[in-house]
Amino acid sequence: MRKWFSILMLGVFFVFPSLASAQSEIKLNTVQVQLWPEYDQPSMLLIFDFTVSKNTTLPAQVAFRLPKDANVIAVAFEENGNLVNANSAPTTQDGEWQILTITVDAGTTYHFEYYEPISFNGRARQYSYLWPADYAVEAFNIKVQEPVDTVSLTSEPALEKTQENGANFYSSKPVSLAAGEQFILNLQYEKSSDALTVPESPVQTAPIDETTSGRIPLNSYLPYILGGLGAVLIVGGLLYYFLSGRERGQKPRRRNRASSDSDSNTTGATHCHQCGTRTKPSDRFCRVCGTRLRQDE
Numbered sequence: 509m510r511k512w513f514s515i516l517m518l519g520v521f522f523v524f525p526s527l528a529s530a531q532s533e534i535k536l537n538t539v540q541v542q543l544w545p546e547y548d549q550p551s552m553l554l555i556f557d558f559t560v561s562k563n564t565t566l567p568a569q570v571a572f573r574l575p576k577d578a579n580v581i582a583v584a585f586e587e588n589g590n591l592v593n594a595n596s597a598p599t600t601q602d603g604e605w606q607i608l609t610i611t612v613d614a615g616t617t618y619h620f621e622y623y624e625p626i627s628f629n630g631r632a633r634q635y636s637y638l639w640p641a642d643y644a645v646e647a648f649n650i651k652v653q654e655p656v657d658t659v660s661l662t663s664e665p666a667l668e669k670t671q672e673n674g675a676n677f678y679s680s681k682p683v684s685l686a687a688g689e690q691f692i693l694n695l696q697y698e699k700s701s702d703a704l705t706v707p708e709s710p711v712q713t714a715p716i717d718e719t720t721s722g723r724i725p726l727n728s729y730l731p732y733i734l735g736g737l738g739a740v741l742i743v744g745g746l747l748y749y750f751l752s753g754r755e756r757g758q759k760p761r762r763r764n765r766a767s768s769d770s771d772s773n774t775t776g777a778t779h780c781h782q783c784g785t786r787t788k789p790s791d792r793f794c795r796v797c798g799t800r801l802r803q804d805e
Contacts, residue, residue, distance in 0.1 A: 534568055535561040536645045538617075538682075543637060543695065546655040548706045551623045552635055554578075559617050561646065567613035572620075573605040573640045580622040583610060594618060605640075631659070632698050639691035647682040650693055654678065656705050661697035 542555040560568060574580070580599055584591040595611040612618060627634040639648065654661055654676035667678035685691060778787045782799035793800055 534564050534570060534643055536570075536643045537561045537647070539639075539645045539648045541637070541639070541648075541650045542653065543635070543650070543693075544653045544655075544705070545626060545633065545635065545695075545697070546699075546702075546704050547653070548704055549623060550626070550628075550702070550704070552626050554622055554624060554637075556620050557617050559615070560612050562615070564612075566615070567611055569609055570612050570618075571607050571609045571642065573602070573642060574599070574608055574622060575624055576601065576604055576606050578606060578622040578624050580608060580620065582619070582621040583608070584619045585614065586617045586619070591619060594620075596620075631700065632696065635695045637693045637695070639685070641685060641688050641690045644687040645685045648685050648691060649682045650680045650691070652678040652693075652695065653705070655697070655699060656703050657699045657701040659698045659700055661695075663696070664694040 537559045539556070539558045542557075544553040544555065547553045556572075558570075560566075560570065578599075582591075583594045583596040585594045586592075595613070597609045599606045599608050601607075608620065610618060610620065624635075637650070650667070652661075652663065652667060658676075661678070663678060665680065667680050670677050670679060680693075683691075778789070778791075778801065779785065780787055780794035780797060780799055781802055783794060783797040785794055785796040787794060787801060791801060
């Protein structure tokens with residue numbers, strides 16, 4: 509029974525090959541490639557934004573061929589207007605290419621960036637970009653940011669110049685590309701300097717002293733500190749004085765028992781008329797001879 513079931517399934521794939529390929533086929537809805545030459549490094553910064561078609565089964569493993577000397581620095585996707593790190597595998601080498609594989613599990617825009625060297629010849633620069641055409645793209649366009657101090661810039665194919673926030677950009681119109689249909693851009697430009705669009709700010713160090721920003725000078729607050737300590741000492745001394753005086757005033761006076769007993773012994777003392785033994789006022793008989801004491805004595 510199991511053998512016949514396997515033969516039946518193989519027959520389905522042979523009879524309907526297009527169905528099996530359609531489930532695994534990945535199409536890209538939009539792809540925008542931005543080239544920012546000499547932006548914050550003396551190299552080309554490439555920024556990719558892409559979306560997959562609605563017919564793509566998610567999650568999908570989307571693999572991009574990048575130049576072997578490309579340096580990938582970010583892989584993300586858009587979520588509520590912010591870029592969030594996306595799930596991607598480390599790049600792998602494949603001959604003259606390296607493969608970047610991104611897991612697409614949401615119908616949103618995915619984003620990755622990498623740097624690639626530029627060819628320098630004095631003041632002239634040259635760079636070529638190739639879209640390797642691994643996927644069909646419904647709308648593909650490319651956009652170049654003009655670097656600072658640019659004297660001239662040409663490209664093949666020609667791009668349309670626009671301005672955004674005071675900077676010059678060169679863009680192509682969106683085109684539809686079939687799988688296997690490449691797109692090549694050759695860029696040449698010349699600059700009057702080696703300045704970067706966003707120059708790196710060197711870390712400045714300076715010795716720390718009393719005038720350093722954010723530092724509190726001790727000399728300015730020393731009189732207040734000493735005054736506060738003096739006030740604490742004065743209050744503590746007064747408190748100790750009043751508490752100790754109160755304890756002395758409330759201490760009970762103890763009567764000298766020895767003197768009290770002596771007084772009681774001397775006051776009203778009598779003697780036995782028989783043997784002369786000293787008696788106490790409360791005695792009725794002599795403690796020595798037992799003679800009855802005279803009360804008038």
